[in-house]
Amino acid sequence: MDSTDxxxxxxxxxxxxxxxxxxxxxxxxxxxxxxxxxxxxxVAIEEVAAAAEVSPRTVYRYFGSKETLVIWDEEDEPAVSxxxxxxxxxxxxxxxxxxxxxxxxALGPADLRLMRRxxxxxxxxxxxxxxxxxxAYEKSRRIAAAVAPDADRALEVQVFAHACVGAVLGAMRHWxxxxxxxxxxxxxxxxxxxxxxxxxxxxxxxxxx
Amino acid sequence: MDSTDxxxxxxxxxxxxxxxxxxxxxxxxxxxxxxxxxxxxxVAIEEVAAAAEVSPRTVYRYFGSKETLVIWDEEDEPAVSxxxxxxxxxxxxxxxxxxxxxxxxALGPADLRLMRRxxxxxxxxxxxxxxxxxxAYEKSRRIAAAVAPDADRALEVQVFAHACVGAVLGAMRHWxxxxxxxxxxxxxxxxxxxxxxxxxxxxxxxxxx
DNA sequence: TCCCAATAAGGCAGCCACTGTCAAAAGGCA
DNA sequence: TGCCTTTTGACAGTGGCTGCCTTATTGGGA
Numbered sequence: 001m002d003s004t005d006x007x008x009x010x011x012x013x014x015x016x017x018x019x020x021x022x023x024x025x026x027x028x029x030x031x032x033x034x035x036x037x038x039x040x041x042x043v044a045i046e047e048v049a050a051a052a053e054v055s056p057r058t059v060y061r062y063f064g065s066k067e068t069l070v071i072w073d074e075e076d077e078p079a080v081s082x083x084x085x086x087x088x089x090x091x092x093x094x095x096x097x098x099x100x101x102x103x104x105x106a107l108g109p110a111d112l113r114l115m116r117r118x119x120x121x122x123x124x125x126x127x128x129x130x131x132x133x134x135x136a137y138e139k140s141r142r143i144a145a146a147v148a149p150d151a152d153r154a155l156e157v158q159v160f161a162h163a164c165v166g167a168v169l170g171a172m173r174h175w176x177x178x179x180x181x182x183x184x185x186x187x188x189x190x191x192x193x194x195x196x197x198x199x200x201x202x203x204x205x206x207x208x209x
Numbered sequence: 210m211d212s213t214d215x216x217x218x219x220x221x222x223x224x225x226x227x228x229x230x231x232x233x234x235x236x237x238x239x240x241x242x243x244x245x246x247x248x249x250x251x252v253a254i255e256e257v258a259a260a261a262e263v264s265p266r267t268v269y270r271y272f273g274s275k276e277t278l279v280i281w282d283e284e285d286e287p288a289v290s291x292x293x294x295x296x297x298x299x300x301x302x303x304x305x306x307x308x309x310x311x312x313x314x315a316l317g318p319a320d321l322r323l324m325r326r327x328x329x330x331x332x333x334x335x336x337x338x339x340x341x342x343x344x345a346y347e348k349s350r351r352i353a354a355a356v357a358p359d360a361d362r363a364l365e366v367q368v369f370a371h372a373c374v375g376a377v378l379g380a381m382r383h384w385x386x387x388x389x390x391x392x393x394x395x396x397x398x399x400x401x402x403x404x405x406x407x408x409x410x411x412x413x414x415x416x417x418x
Numbered sequence: 419t420c421c422c423a424a425t426a427a428g429g430c431a432g433c434c435a436c437t438g439t440c441a442a443a444a445g446g447c448a
Numbered sequence: 449t450g451c452c453t454t455t456t457g458a459c460a461g462t463g464g465c466t467g468c469c470t471t472a473t474t475g476g477g478a
Binding site: 091092093126129130131133134137138154155156158159160161162163165166167169170171173174177187190191194195196197198199 | 301342365369371372378379399403
Binding site: 015016044045046056057060064065066 | 433434435436437445
């Protein structure tokens with residue numbers, strides 16, 4: 001049905017799809033406002049819906065869960081498949097690093113501000129964090145399955161994927177803990193460098209080199 | 210009731226604590242039975258409580274959430290602090306490997322059977338998996354904070370901790386996917402070996418292109 | 419042995435996340 | 449304009465989870 005969009009498939013998302021996307025942004029904005037003001041647990045979906053001027057049912061239809069209101073990212077969905085071939089390359093960590101660098105570089109100031117708000121909420125509420133980690137794990141496993149469909153390497157590739165998720169989420173967490181003092185890519189870069197070198201003896205990298 | 214443990218608690222867990230632990234085991238057993246029979250989503254806490262002959266309120270008091278009925282492990286709690294000094298050693302992956310090996314070796318056949326049931330349920334239901342991942346992440350962060358309280362190494366240690374969690378969970382997942390054909394430690398061992406070597410070019414380990 | 423504090427368990431009422439269903443509305447096409 | 453597809457909203461219901469209060473159960477002292 002909608003998968004093979006008509007003539008202007010790639011560049012034209014369709015009219016209704018745009019309206020839906022605009023509504024999602026409006027709903028997420030309203031949700032973040034309320035969550036920051038009164039806390040995630042003390043805001044009912046009904047209030048978010050009222051603030052965004054849609055019905056509660058529509059909020060659930062679009063987002064599926066309360067946590068998704070925070071972790072949803074428009075750029076997140078189409079980025080799955082084109083990433084896969086990158087990881088089949090010689091240097092998968094380098095590919096991920098480059099993808100993250102490009103991703104952050106493409107963000108405008110408004111996008112970055114939005115991401116900060118979302119990250120801050122994620123690490124203030126374990127339930128949201130759990131949803132984010134699971135989301136990242138599943139996404140990484142989809143990529144892993146695309147890279148290595150054969151069974152004997154599946155474990156290795158998946159462990160690598162999980163490690164990447166752990167590295168990126170750890171970086172995001174420390175970006176948040178540092179109160180966003182430095183650009184997020186620096187944290188990701190440090191985390192990924194660690195993955196490359198392996199963990200034989202991380203204590204060697206102690207205070208005085 | 211089967212409270213046959215009238216013997217004085219040797220290690221000082223207290224009498225009531227023992228009764229509570231016995232009840233928790235009984236409740237978890239009843240929950241696993243029902244979840245396996247009819248699926249996690251189609252079993253209400255009320256039914257679990259009835260099967261275990263306690264009140265629903267007590268189930269929540271003991272476990273806090275429905276997912277915890279599956280992921281709870283008696284051995285899980287005291288194992289936090291004694292693990293920390295191990296990781297400060299020269300070879301943290303080796304320390305984890307040894308801890309896991311010893312942990313699995315200490316399991317009796319009944320324990321192993323219980324773990325298989327729990328793992329199978331975890332990977333059949335994303336919500337339970339999310340709870341388990343979050344639990345593992347938080348535990349790993351507690352250990353990480355104990356190992357490296359200083360701020361500048363915090364990111365590195367946390368990334369390492371997350372990577373370990375990803376490796377172990379990936380191993381558990383493939384243990385489950387293999388239908389528990391081989392001992393679980395083999396999967397953990399393979400996953401941890403990967404962490405040691407780093408991810409500079411895992412494709413080099415390919416079968417034969 | 420009995421009684422009394424302290425703690426744990428049960429019962430009850432309620433909130434709210436989430437879902438299925440169906441009717442109303444909006445948009446596209448002749 | 450009228451028909452048809454898709455989308456949205458309203459309603460009702462399920463069940464996870466919590467706070468509050470009452471009722472057992474336990475342990476200790478007179």
